[in-house]
Amino acid sequence: MSASVSANSVRSVQEDILNAAAQCFMDRGYAATSIDDVARSLGATKGRIYHHYRSKADLFFDVYRHGMQMNFDVLSPIAAQSLPTPEKLQRMTKAHCLAMINTLPFQRCVWEGVELLKRGATTPEQRDVLLELQAMRDNYSEIFREVLEQAKAEGVAHFESSSIALQLMFMSLNSPLFWFQRREGQNDTTIDQIASQCAIFALRGLGLKEDLITDV
Structure with a gap:
């Protein structure tokens, strides 16, 4: 072999x-x-x-890491494209939401890993790994922050704090983690429509001009 x-x-x-x-x-x-x-x-x-x-912890951490890498694999190619900022933001928000749905078990583990770090119910060694994974998650968020701040600078989105806007945006886009369940008869079109609705809600919350929300 x-x-x-x-x-x-x-x-x-x-x-x-x-x-x-x-x-x-x-x-x-x-x-x-x-x-x-x-x-x-x-x-x-x-x-x-x-x-x-x-150990179980090592397995869990690798699931967390794999889930985050899935997100980077989806988002990074879009962020690297030379696109008008509104279009880039729309594509990124929808792609993120689709990732939450299509890789839901992994993303639920990412969320639980964040909660484990907050609660501190870990060994020092496990906490160090969770902090490394949190840094990975923060780096992912920064990709969005850069585009949000560019949209604000161009006057196409309106919010005060990019940090608060980022958190509220993720609350909308990550929400399928807590309520979505696959049902018989659902297909890719249905999933796409769900992601579109979540993305539009988030974009409106960011103050993106309505006439610019065209490709979600």
Whole structure:
């Protein structure tokens, strides 16, 4: 077996573990989830998981990290494009909301990781990892902040504090984490419409001129 095939095989196994773990953590919460739960969900022995992760915390942190990387992968290409600021902001808000829906188990883990850090119910080593992950999340937010401030400077959006505007925007865009449930008959068009409604609500809250909300 070549090194590349072996590496791909390891990545595939880890992705399967992460997908199963994300679903378990979302369904049960971090505290109530065990490695046994993840193994049963995966249809494997817990030894298979321990081969890649030394503890439940390490597995949870990797789910958190993977969820954030999914967000960067969606947002960064849009942010790098040379687009009119209103259009860029619209595309970014909708893309973020779609990521919240389409990768919901991972994003719920990101949210729980933020809560774990706030509560301080961790070991010093775990807190250090959560602080690193929080920095990753902050860097993601800064991508949005730059575009928000540009929109304000151009006079196409109207808000006082970019920090407050950013938090309120994310409250709207992240809201599907707490109420969205996939139902029979839903398709990509339905999901797209939900993300559009959330994005429009957020854009209006940012004071984006109504005639500029055209491509959501």
